[in-house]
Amino acid sequence: MSIVALIDHAVLQPTQTDDDLHEACRLCMEVGVASVCVKPSMVPLAAELLAGSKVVPSTVIGFPHGGTTTGAKVCETEIAVVQGAREVDMVVNIGRALAGDWQFVGDDIRAVVEVATANGAITKVIFECGLLPNDDVKRRLCELSEAAGAAFVKTSTGFGMVKGEGGGMVATGATEHDIRLMRTACSPAVQVKASGGIRSFADAQKFVALGATRLGTSATASIAAGERGEAAQSGGAY
Template identity: 50%
Template sequence: MPTTPISEIARMIDHALLHPTLTDEELRAGCELALTYHVASVCIKPYAISLASQLLAGSDVAVGTVIGFPHGSATTSLKVVETLQACRDGATEIDMVINIGKVLSRDWAYVTDEIRAVYEICQLNGPLLKVIFENDFLPDDTSKIRLCEICTEIGVGFVKTSTGFGFVKESDGNYNSLGATEPDLQLMLTHVGPNTKVKASGGIRTLDEVLRVKAMGVTRVGTSSTQTILTEAYQRFGLVAPTPPSLRTSHIETKEY
């Protein structure tokens, strides 16, 4: 596929299919959408890897999945087993949630050992590893910087801002999720090494938001608003956006996070 401004944007996108109520029909439609727009990957729940691998076979769309999702609280051994099973089922990208409680406890040895254990499984089996910090739960920059350093030292492919499901209780009793903020992205870009990249995830829903983080140096974006973003991109460049087959006559609506 020739490189164009639209294809550059599409190849940044990990199309998220992670909503808890997502059906098999919606998964199929999401994979068709990913194929239509030639995005970088789909990011799906582990049980769906085999189906997505079949749907995307022979395409340029990678099959990504999540490990320890969304709270990161599984034991290291379970995360390792989950990663190994994902590799066997056909995943080529792994988005792993750190143990947030251990980060807040400053147990850096545990955090390092856990990330390294999952990384080594990925190295043996081929998938690219992305490590999710869940920045909404980390109140100070020191923890985020240390995580960037650990991930750089280990050699992971990406550090990632959020799961999209990290809601923090505010003083008024309401729950809020900031997701990928520009200050956090800049901090992460500053403190990772040259071989570790940054993925913005959580709250990225418009073309302008994608373009802003792209200009900062972010190279992947996790979003469930893929069709909205890329339809807007086609319109901005005066082109007609393709329509995924299942969406031409379907009632299915995108479930965003």
């Protein structure tokens, strides 16, 4: 399968406008990605622009920090799927996961999965692996996501930040270690999405070889050029 066909093209930057979405949808229909992942307010326009194509509209829930209430996540999901989103990428409640409040975390995931499924959409669960302290937490999130009926587990929002060695903030994203771990921690019924820092065809190939079956990126043009054997274009930030 084409690696480009595994891409969820991200239109998630706060500054991106409807004009950016028009351009993104034209590109994505041309190269044949899996979905265009947009801010919730953009779902109706994305659904309109992608109508009749094989590319589906997707969106994010509780993004990017995951700290909204379960009720808010459910309402956000319900609105998104009614407006045309066919896939939703929800952020777990990271603080509750760090506290080990697994009942809350599992119920939070399940509530979103249930409303998405009832409306014909699938759910991808974002862990924000770069903010998690150890592999045990990641494995537990895999278990809870699978038990809740999620279709995918996902590494990152692409917007997670940690303090670097020099004291500045550094973006986190997909790592080879996390893809391997998440693939082995889930049964074949759950797929793995790598996101954050995937900016080239070589990056994409690496994560697919490790078991990722979906890629979150805004560098679609660059990856598509690489797949065609052409010189890489400038990649996106997500």
